[in-house]
Amino acid sequence: MTDTPGPTWPSIAAMTASAAERFPDRIAVVDGDARISYAELYEEARRFGAALVADGVEPGDRVGVWAFNSREWIVALLGLYQAGAVLVPVNTRFKGWEAADILRRAKVKVLVTVTDFLGNDYVEMLAGTGVSLPDLRTVVIARGRPSGSGVMWPDFLARATEDGLAETDRRRAALGPDDTSDILFTSGTTGTPKGVLMTHGRTMGVGTDWVAMTGLSAGDRYVMVNPYFHMFGFKGGILACVAAGATMYPQAVLDVDKVLAQVAEERITVLPGPPTMYHAILEHADRGRYDLSSLRVAVTGAADIPVELIRRIRDELPFSVVVAGYGLTEGGTASSTAPGDDPETVATTVGRARPGFEIRVVDGAGGAARPGEVGEIVLRGPTVMAGYLDDPDATAAVLSADGWLRTGDLGCLDERGCLRIAGRSKDMFIVGGFNAYPAEIEAMLLEHPGVREAAVIGVPDERLGQVGMAFVVPRSPKPSADEVIAWCRERMANYKVPRFVELIDELPLTASGKVRKTALQERAAARAAT
Structure with missing residues (x-):
């Protein structure tokens, strides 16, 4: 290490x-x-x-x-x-x-x-x-x-x-x-x-590393939309600011109009948040009315950051530092891109291991996966948890004696050591023997001009075992479900193409901005039952 x-x-x-x-x-x-x-x-x-x-x-x-x-x-x-x-x-x-x-x-x-x-x-x-x-x-x-x-x-x-x-x-x-x-x-x-x-x-290691990762300093003004009960808001927010002497602007809820107004009035420099926040800002009809030129640092993180979203943040907003990172409650921030990385690296990976961290990708037998091969992400480093509260069995199931943490996330490493996230192991579904990764399909769906947001799950199928179902928040003019499926067939391997598409007004989210896939599974089950 x-x-x-x-x-x-x-x-x-x-x-x-x-x-x-x-x-x-x-x-x-x-x-x-x-x-x-x-x-x-x-x-x-x-x-x-x-x-x-x-x-x-x-x-x-x-x-x-x-x-x-x-x-x-x-x-x-x-x-x-x-x-x-x-x-x-x-x-x-x-x-x-x-x-x-x-x-x-x-x-x-x-x-x-x-x-x-x-x-x-x-x-x-x-x-x-x-x-x-x-x-x-x-x-x-x-x-x-x-x-x-x-x-x-x-x-x-x-x-x-x-x-x-x-x-x-x-x-x-x-x-x-x-x-x-x-x-x-x-x-x-x-x-x-x-x-x-x-x-x-x-x-403290999570907070101080966050300072090093972003260049946060005493001159920065930081709008905090990530909830404090979450690692991002607590450790990458409050503690990072205390370590650096930055000014904190807590937000009770994500109100994009309020955030944009505060950026303009207070000359905000740091605006981290979940992918959904940046998406809402980019789609805001009156974004041009606000002076956002003070913005310097954008940081986002999730197991399935849409590639197209990162590209738009870089191209359409005034941030000079755009960092994509990968972290989890049990491990802190394990990897990130660097401010000097080229646009393609920032858009398609969550970067390299943070100082003190080691990241591996293992196959089903526990051996090292080849470069580019998807497997489970395992890691160890200075901010990995001490264990689970009153649960030695659950701790032993994910944390080895020598400090390696099984994350339950799927990804692959390229030749440079950059990590690409494929999604949660629990989200992966198998279509006729082929592994389908929702994060990959979602990223491709976001390239459709009529798709604003997308989430993909696996649903039962008598012939193939499972097939994909996509929940799509459309743009105007709204495409039909059949049009989205036809578009996918021209661009994706057949096993990746969603067999069902449902157009919805909004995706169900957790308070930290993650899509609640369990709610989508329940919705799909109810639809199948009727």
């Missing part, structure tokens, strides 16, 4: 204190009318940490955050580390039962949440499940109206004392890189969500 220098701080808490010393007057967070400096952010974080101490939180206890991106989310995150606690973020799209399951399994002691987001009161949703949460002692309401026994944010902060502040300073000094920092639960799209255990050293 290639040696790579790790973070220079022993913990995230120490990194936060360092940012206040290095960038005391620089604006750290802009949220609505609020603008707070790094010195002010640090003091708010210390006060939140001292309030946790007063609440009885001990080092290693778990603190959950179930809320939209906001100043309070950032303060709670950085503050819980001052108390030596461990972060457990909860997906904002989860229902009460799903959230309660995670809070129960992680033994969360304090939950920071909201009572008015997309029409939901999370306190009421939890109470409505009737699930016993014996470890949950305090619910803090960061935004919204009072609800249940929740403590409002200002009242919770008022619990901080001078003794509590002194205790946070002692706990910060005691934290080290091997202490547990966060438990992020997987999306659950392939089954029950699993809690991914990370340490301060590993998690």
Whole structure:
């Protein structure tokens, strides 16, 4: 494994204190009318940490955050580390039962949440499940109206004392890189969500490598649409900004009009996001009305980034740095393209292994795949997880004793060591003995002038076992399903051609911008049944 220098701080808490010393007057967070400096952010974080101490939180206890991106989310995150606690973020799209399951399994002691987001009161949703949460002692309401026994944010902060502040300073000094920092639960799209255990050293490594990957600096202004409960928003967002001293602009939801206006008004320089965000910007009817010339850095990542989308980002938007990366909750950012890469490399690969990482592609027998041959991606590096929470069997199934992680993603390496993603192993389907990779078919579909978005799944077929079904969000003028199929037949091998095409208004997405293939499978099954 290639040696790579790790973070220079022993913990995230120490990194936060360092940012206040290095960038005391620089604006750290802009949220609505609020603008707070790094010195002010640090003091708010210390006060939140001292309030946790007063609440009885001990080092290693778990603190959950179930809320939209906001100043309070950032303060709670950085503050819980001052108390030596461990972060457990909860997906904002989860229902009460799903959230309660995670809070129960992680033994969360304090939950920071909201009572008015997309029409939901999370306190009421939890109470409505009737699930016993014996470890949950305090619910803090960061935004919204009072609800249940929740403590409002200002009242919770008022619990901080001078003794509590002194205790946070002692706990910060005691934290080290091997202490547990966060438990992020997987999306659950392939089954029950699993809690991914990370340490301060590993998690800081994701943030500091993100700084190196993009050239993020104290002069940058970063709009944050990636949800903080996700690795991209938390580690490639908040922690990267704290490491570099950049200014954070949290977004509760992706509102393209608001984002474009903020880019123009605040001279935003960094705008990462899922492929769907860039697609929405490129398709925005009034994009030309906004001055986007300040934009410098675009970063996107997914198991199936459309090739054509990357080309359009480079050609039609003013970014000077366009980076495509590959990462996962269990591993951090494992590969990326480089700012100097040629357009074809950025458009067709997710680049080379990041410093300290090794990436292999293995065939079904576990041997090394040939260059260009699709197989499972396995990797190891400094930010690979410590394991799954309370699940040694699941950990052993994907993480070897010498640190190699089975990702479940399919891809191939070219002669240069650049990685191409073929999709998830669970998404691959076999048509008459031929392996069909949805990401490849989707990328080809996006070249059709009448296709705005596309997602492909495998569906049962009596003769061939499985065949492809494409869900297409069309452009105007709208093509027919038969026209799309005929177009595919002229350009794809027969086994790749979708046998069915359904035109839909929008693709079902997770909160982090991934297509919910399980929802499409259910839709296809319902269609077959009728």
